[in-house]
Amino acid sequence: MTKKVCLVGSGNWGSAIARIIGANTQQLPEVFERDINMWVFEEEVNGRKLTEIINTEHENVKYLPGYKLPENIIAVPDLLDAEQGLKEGAMAVSLIKGIDFDKNGVVLISNIIRDALNIDCSVLMGANVANEVAAGDFCESTLGCSDLRHGALLRDLFNAPTFSVEVALDPHGVEMCGALKNVVAIGAGFCDGLNYGGNTKAAIIRLGLIEMKKFCFKYFDGVKEDTFFESCGIADLITTCFGGRNRKCAEAFVKTGQSWEELENTMLNGQKLQGTLTSKEVSTILKAHNAEDQFPLFTAIYRIAFEGADPKTITQLQPAQQ
Amino acid sequence: MTKKVCLVGSGNWGSAIARIIGANTQQLPEVFERDINMWVFEEEVNGRKLTEIINTEHENVKYLPGYKLPENIIAVPDLLDAEQGLKEGAMAVSLIKGIDFDKNGVVLISNIIRDALNIDCSVLMGANVANEVAAGDFCESTLGCSDLRHGALLRDLFNAPTFSVEVALDPHGVEMCGALKNVVAIGAGFCDGLNYGGNTKAAIIRLGLIEMKKFCFKYFDGVKEDTFFESCGIADLITTCFGGRNRKCAEAFVKTGQSWEELENTMLNGQKLQGTLTSKEVSTILKAHNAEDQFPLFTAIYRIAFEGADPKTITQLQPAQQ
Numbered sequence: 001m002t003k004k005v006c007l008v009g010s011g012n013w014g015s016a017i018a019r020i021i022g023a024n025t026q027q028l029p030e031v032f033e034r035d036i037n038m039w040v041f042e043e044e045v046n047g048r049k050l051t052e053i054i055n056t057e058h059e060n061v062k063y064l065p066g067y068k069l070p071e072n073i074i075a076v077p078d079l080l081d082a083e084q085g086l087k088e089g090a091m092a093v094s095l096i097k098g099i100d101f102d103k104n105g106v107v108l109i110s111n112i113i114r115d116a117l118n119i120d121c122s123v124l125m126g127a128n129v130a131n132e133v134a135a136g137d138f139c140e141s142t143l144g145c146s147d148l149r150h151g152a153l154l155r156d157l158f159n160a161p162t163f164s165v166e167v168a169l170d171p172h173g174v175e176m177c178g179a180l181k182n183v184v185a186i187g188a189g190f191c192d193g194l195n196y197g198g199n200t201k202a203a204i205i206r207l208g209l210i211e212m213k214k215f216c217f218k219y220f221d222g223v224k225e226d227t228f229f230e231s232c233g234i235a236d237l238i239t240t241c242f243g244g245r246n247r248k249c250a251e252a253f254v255k256t257g258q259s260w261e262e263l264e265n266t267m268l269n270g271q272k273l274q275g276t277l278t279s280k281e282v283s284t285i286l287k288a289h290n291a292e293d294q295f296p297l298f299t300a301i302y303r304i305a306f307e308g309a310d311p312k313t314i315t316q317l318q319p320a321q322q
Numbered sequence: 323m324t325k326k327v328c329l330v331g332s333g334n335w336g337s338a339i340a341r342i343i344g345a346n347t348q349q350l351p352e353v354f355e356r357d358i359n360m361w362v363f364e365e366e367v368n369g370r371k372l373t374e375i376i377n378t379e380h381e382n383v384k385y386l387p388g389y390k391l392p393e394n395i396i397a398v399p400d401l402l403d404a405e406q407g408l409k410e411g412a413m414a415v416s417l418i419k420g421i422d423f424d425k426n427g428v429v430l431i432s433n434i435i436r437d438a439l440n441i442d443c444s445v446l447m448g449a450n451v452a453n454e455v456a457a458g459d460f461c462e463s464t465l466g467c468s469d470l471r472h473g474a475l476l477r478d479l480f481n482a483p484t485f486s487v488e489v490a491l492d493p494h495g496v497e498m499c500g501a502l503k504n505v506v507a508i509g510a511g512f513c514d515g516l517n518y519g520g521n522t523k524a525a526i527i528r529l530g531l532i533e534m535k536k537f538c539f540k541y542f543d544g545v546k547e548d549t550f551f552e553s554c555g556i557a558d559l560i561t562t563c564f565g566g567r568n569r570k571c572a573e574a575f576v577k578t579g580q581s582w583e584e585l586e587n588t589m590l591n592g593q594k595l596q597g598t599l600t601s602k603e604v605s606t607i608l609k610a611h612n613a614e615d616q617f618p619l620f621t622a623i624y625r626i627a628f629e630g631a632d633p634k635t636i637t638q639l640q641p642a643q644q
Binding site: 129132133138164200201205213229231242 | 449450451454455457459460461462484486518519520521522523524525527528529531532535547550551552553556557558560561564565637
């Protein structure tokens with residue numbers, strides 16, 4: 001039986017991925033239904049409804065202007081209409097790079113989806129800047145899943161000649177990479193703000209990768225070392241530490257002395273940084289477990305970002321207690 | 323019994339490391355003799371002998387101008403005078419990033435030293451751009467050795483607050499990382515020459531790291547996966563793919579269409595690129611073992627560099643045969 005695909009979200013990243021999955025369902029009629037419902041948060045653009053523009057012009061003129069969407073992407077303003085009810089055998093995949101937190105610690109977005117819908121949820125993470133994906137530049141991505149059959153089906157949905165998807169049987173590791181790399185990017189931005197050279201920045205990125213691994217191994221079950229060699233690991237970490245808003249705002253934090261809130265207002269139109277938020281929550285977890293000594297880089301980044309520590313302490317790390 | 327240190331070479335990198343080991347032998351009189359002989363290829367600079375300038379001004383004005391050498395670094399123009407004969411228990415450490423080749427394949431520089439002197443030889447590799455090390459910018463380095471006692475002693479010689487040395491019991495893996503990263507940097511430079519974005523470059527760096535691992539595992543015994551997480555692995559790879567002459571010349575190769583020889587003449591004053599040389603030799607080995615299919619990135623880089631293949635084929639890799 002063919003699978004019906006519903007895409008929830010239609011921002012920059014959602015629209016870029018719509019171009020790939022829309023083409024793929026057209027080419028695999030024995031596997032997927034052709035038409036894909038895309039839930040769109042309804043808003044007016046130049047006096048017209050965004051859903052109407054997408055369904056007639058086949059372009060998300062607000063969030064991904066300049067790139068056509070396939071005609072089988074159908075914009076739907078009501079979420080329940082879009083997903084048409086969960087059928088037997090339904091599965092989810094989260095493309096959200098971030099994590100949530102509650103009083104007990106890390107809450108994975110995929111777990112929120114799993115718990116709310118009572119279905120399996122995979123994740124797709126990697127070095128995937130949305131506009132570059134939309135432009136058809138070659139990149140790779142990692143599909144983290146706990147069920148190989150789900151992985152194989154979802155790979156068919158996402159893989160393309162310019163979007164090379166590898167399956168990793170490690171959904172938690174893949175998802176945590178997508179969140180923790182933003183903390184390391186804050187550290188990389190501090191280095192740039194201090195005008196440090198390539199040796200130092202490479203050392204911070206490397207130490208960051210080591211602490212990402214250690215954090216995942218310590219607080220999640222079943223995380224695999226190989227995951228950090230996938231696109232979601234080292235590749236996404238590199239892109240984020242050389243490009244990306246977290247790096248950029250952290251550089252400005254050191255150079256201008258402005259607060260994070262001021263920087264978010266002036267540089268990001270008030271949007272919130274993921275890296276500082278995650279840094280704060282990671283630090284809360286480390287404090288609760290009395291484990292700050294074991295994560296000297298994460299701890300130094302937090303103290304510089306939120307406790308007024310000198311940015312230069314980023315390279316004055318105490319050796320980690322094993 | 324204290325150990326006498328002899329430094330063979332006094333270029334940019336040799337002079338930078340002299341600053342660290344000169345300070346360390348002063349601070350560890352129970353372990354090392356204070357004075358270090360540094361073999362200097364004798365030449366005239368402004369009418370004076372370079373050794374005489376170093377021994378009076380304590381500065382290598384030709385290869386590391388602007389940085390003082392410790393006064394216990396003694397320039398010696400004759401190599402045999404400098405090393406004063408090999409005593410019982412002597413050990414070597416190679417800081418040369420590169421490999422040699424003969425008709426049977428890869429020849430490690432450390433093996434040439436081992437065979438010629440009949441002593442153990444460790445290696446020191448990492449994200450260590452010489453001028454940044456001389457400036458005292460924080461960085462890390464990896465000491466690859468086969469004997470933990472040698473590793474501990476050599477770590478005392480090289481480690482410093484701004485030069486953090488970790489020991490890896492994997493001399494071949496560490497040394498091969500230092501050579502193979504230059505091949506990947508050629509590929510990263512091709513991406514830059516094609517004006518590809520961050521996603522693509524990160525994917526090429528990641529695929530390069532995977533092929534570096536695979537090449538080491540296939541052709542050397544005892545190489546460890548952890549080595550690629552050390553400074554000599556991922557950190558040096560990152561620095562080399564974002565800075566460095568191999569990346570720069572490969573970018574120009576795509577943009578200008580000039581030959582490697584022309585680029586070496588115009589951009590490097592006639593010095594030879596390590597990356598293209600290593601690419602050629604790696605390709606010879608892969609052909610001899612009928613293993614090109616297993617290394618699609620290394621093979622694509624070689625074909626672009628030497629067989630006139632379109633640079634765009636860097637992202638049109640066939641999946642590796644396992």
